[in-house]
Amino acid sequence: MMTVNFLRNWTAKQLVLSLIMLAPVILAAYVWTLNHYLSRGEEPALLRQALVKYSKGYSPKIVVVSGSNALHGIDFMQMEKHFKQPVIAYADNGSFPLQHKLNALTDALEQGDTLLLPLEWTLYTYPDTLPDFYLDHLFNPDGAFNFEYRNLPWLDRLDLLLLQTPWSHAKYGLWHSLRSGFNLEKRGTLVWPADQLELPDTRARGGINDLPPEQFPEMSPEYCDAYILGRSHSRTLSKAFQENLATLDQIAQRGVNILFTWPVVVDQLDHYCYTSNLSSNLQVFADKITDTLNQHNFQMLGHYKDFAYGSNCFLNTYFHITPECATQNTTKLISFMEHNNPGLRPSKETPPPTAAFNQYILQNTKLDLRPITLNKLIKVNRDTKNWRDVLHLESGWSEPEETSVWSSGKRASLKIKLADQQQPLYLSLKGHYFNGNEKTRVLMNGEEVGQFDLSSAQIALPAGQTPHLTVEFQFLSAISPKSLGLSGDDRAIKFALQALMLTTEADPIDM
Known part of the structure; x- marks a missing residue:
């Protein structure tokens, strides 16, 4: 009763002023809670994260950053054996922000390393807003992407929490935090598969070689181009990509060799990629990309049609080819890399790095x-x-x-x-x-x-x-x-x- 009378005596002005004074406190609590939720855990959750984190100080090495086209299109162990340098696949999905990946691996890249970017077309044109699919993974309670979040600068964290996170995701993080009394699970042991390092194939470096073929349902002949280029068919380099180039400039200043190449694409039966209706416009856009990279002294390897494959290579999407075709694609990519960068050619006397690199990773791992x-x-x-x-x-x-x-x-x-x-x-x-x-x-x-x-x-x-x-x-x-x-x-x-x-x-x- 006393509380009711007290509130009745408040004027509208007093109430508004009180709410204004409380707003910063509420906002700070909101940011703190979501930041706590997204930054929980201390160790990498995925193999690629562990390879990047614990390879710091090991040079030279090659790091491949892209979406899933590289996971299915490059045999990383084949490339490692050829160049006699460790090859790390830091790749996931073509819609996930490139900037977050670059932030996560920046500290691990050193003078003499090579950063290879076979980016999907959409990574040149994606808008600045984060896609819902990425936010779904980021807010997933398994914490698999907390590593990327923890490597974001604070201003980028605030932008993500205040401007990019819809209420549907925010309330999930808030509810999960409140429900646990803010005692969210801290990873005391690694969950990344350390035994995967011992595999004799591309999986030991984060690649994929064992997915069964799956056929898409019937598609229109234009569907491949819409799929690989984005349904908007944008031909403008996004602001986000321009910011990525600024980050890459900083990485290059440390003596890191930065190479771009085109993504793998593949036909499915009579559903073709890079159709004649698209070719002339796409070539103009490809030239724009190459010219922009040249302005930053970055190389683009090959022509985009060099990495286009027929339907016999189709795995399960227009960006994924079979392991057999990935071997062919890797051989072709190695040739382009050596032709444009003679310094990458290994000495015959150089021993294979696989065992030594695995030991280095495990030695740097904080095992509990x-x-x-x-x-x-x-x-x-x-x-x-x-x-x-x-x-x-x-x-x-x-x-x-x-x-x-x-x-x-x-x-x-x-x-x-x-x-x-x-x-x-x-x-x-x-x-x-x-x-x-x-x-x-x-x-x-x-x-x-x-x-x-x-x-x-x-x-x-x-x-x-x-x-x-x-x-x-x-x-x-x-x-x-x-x-x-x-x-x-x-x-x-x-x-x-x-x-x-x-x-x-x-x-x-x-x-």
């Missing part, structure tokens, strides 16, 4: 390992799943093989996490040596604990260890099978780790 379970056998090989949840091969290892993982060089280290235990613990190892057994020096968290034959060793852990235990092996020798005339394997190897176990008694591993 699960505590290793007592008396549980942990097999370490290519096919066993989940061992990476409790074991991190830090350095000095080759890629896991069918039954084990070989050391590489004269030092190798691994990390495990210990549960809170009061009793003495032993680390039991199982494996085999190459070119004769030896007594290997073992250090735990930098402290030497002795010399052991690792083929069947039980090593007592020093008392008072921290939860994270780093175990280092220092071998007396390491030699390649090739140097002994046994095979063409030129790795300097010594010990193949097959399994380990943490126990309370000094018992050997029985496999």
Whole structure:
């Protein structure tokens, strides 16, 4: 009753002034809540994000940025093996803003790196507003795109939250935050698939090669051009793309080689792309794009028709070709890259970077390992799943093989996490040596604990260890099978780790 009387005594002017004074508080709370929702989590959620974040300091490398045409049109591992540089696919959907991708990878690009942009046509013409499809992904509770949001400058965040986010998305973020009491899930462990690094094909770098063909429903002959160019058929470079060029200018000033090329397009049966009705106008627009890039000293590789394929290559959209045709397209693209940039041609003596790059990524990863379970056998090989949840091969290892993982060089280290235990613990190892057994020096968290034959060793852990235990092996020798005339394997190897176990008694591993 007192509250009602109090409000009755307010004049309209007082009420308006009070609302005006409260407006900044309400607005600040709105921005804080949505920003909290979109920036939750600390680690990358997707492989491409992890490759970009943890490759900082590794150079030279090639980063490919585009929509999904590159995911299906380029074999990134084929390109990596040819140029002998790591190749990272930072690509998703052709409607997602290029500026957000560039912000996410800017810190990782350094002098000597190459940025390749096979952009879909719509990325040259898309309006400045963010598409609903992208906002759907951004506000999804799985947080897969929080990495991109966290890399936005604050002014861009405010623009997104206040000017680009419709109420339908904002209320979802607000509701989710309020419902959880602002205690949104923080990712303590990585969710990106670390084991994907070991795959022997383009998927190890973020590509796709295993989608089954799916046919579109019946389409009009003009549909391909409408699909790849956008239904508006705009022929004007957007303000957003001009801003992207300004960002690329800043990246180029750091010594990054920036290359553009045209997107892959593909016919479907008698539904053709780049029809005769379109060709003359499209050539004018293509020339406008090329001239604009030349003004910024950026190269455009090839002609857009060089990357147009027949219906035998059709996968499931006019931008997606089959893996077999992606191999052909990659070979063609490599030729264009080398012709225009002779410095990219690799030396014959340069070793393939795949294993070394994978190790670099994992070493830079802030792994939050699960505590290793007592008396549980942990097999370490290519096919066993989940061992990476409790074991991190830090350095000095080759890629896991069918039954084990070989050391590489004269030092190798691994990390495990210990549960809170009061009793003495032993680390039991199982494996085999190459070119004769030896007594290997073992250090735990930098402290030497002795010399052991690792083929069947039980090593007592020093008392008072921290939860994270780093175990280092220092071998007396390491030699390649090739140097002994046994095979063409030129790795300097010594010990193949097959399994380990943490126990309370000094018992050997029985496999």
